[in-house]
Structures are given as C-alpha cells and as structure tokens.
Amino acid sequence: MGIIKGIDVVLYEKVETGVDKFNKPIYENKKTTVKDVLVSPVTTIDITNELSLTGKQVSYMLCIPKGDTHSWLNTKVEFFGKTFTTFGFDTKYIEKNVPLKWNRKVYCELYG
Numbered sequence: 001m002g003i004i005k006g007i008d009v010v011l012y013e014k015v016e017t018g019v020d021k022f023n024k025p026i027y028e029n030k031k032t033t034v035k036d037v038l039v040s041p042v043t044t045i046d047i048t049n050e051l052s053l054t055g056k057q058v059s060y061m062l063c064i065p066k067g068d069t070h071s072w073l074n075t076k077v078e079f080f081g082k083t084f085t086t087f088g089f090d091t092k093y094i095e096k097n098v099p100l101k102w103n104r105k106v107y108c109e110l111y112g
Helices: 044-054
Strands: 007-019 025-041 060-065 076-079 082-092 102-110
Antiparallel strands (some): 025 060, 082 102
16 A cells, blocks of 8 residues: 555644743644645535635645544644644544544645
8 A cells, every 4th residue: 555645744733831920721732844734726516615614715625644643633733834723522443444544534724
C-alpha cells in the first residue's frame, strides 16, 4: 500500500500553561508536525452544504493517519504555505474496517 502518500501538516495545539487572576486557564499554541496527512479537495456539494449549515467556506478535507491522538477540533493548521482552521468534530471510522492508513477526516477553511 505505498501508492498513496500524505504530506506533513503543522498543527497548532492549544496547551494549558497556567491560570490568570480570575482562575481561568491560560493557553499557548504548541507547534507540532503531523506526518502523512492526506489533503483532499472538496466537492461543490460539500462546500454548499457546510456553508449553509455552519457558515464556513470549506477549502480542504484532511485525512488523519490511524493512531493519531492530537485534537483537531477548531485548531490552526499549516500546509501548502498557507494557514487554515479546522472546524467541527472529526469523523472517525472503525480502524479495522478501513484498509488504508487513514481513518479520520476533518474539514478546514482558509484562515484570515
């Protein structure tokens, strides 16, 4: 199964670094590189559906490799020299029923 290959995607994970004067958590973005992520264009149907449901303009769908434990919910990612924001929960498939190396997907939109 070496025909399909993903790319490296930079993921900015929110990490709690402390609390403020009001006892609310303070977060910083930790830069992490996730290897072998498939970046897929989306169909016009996906774009239209997400725009009408969430108000978000879908740019790409990211397919996440099996075994990845990062949080992809509403986080900033970088690939192709641009910054994107993921939105919504990732869709996860049963690992043993998926023959390839990827079992989760998440949508992202252009950031900025």
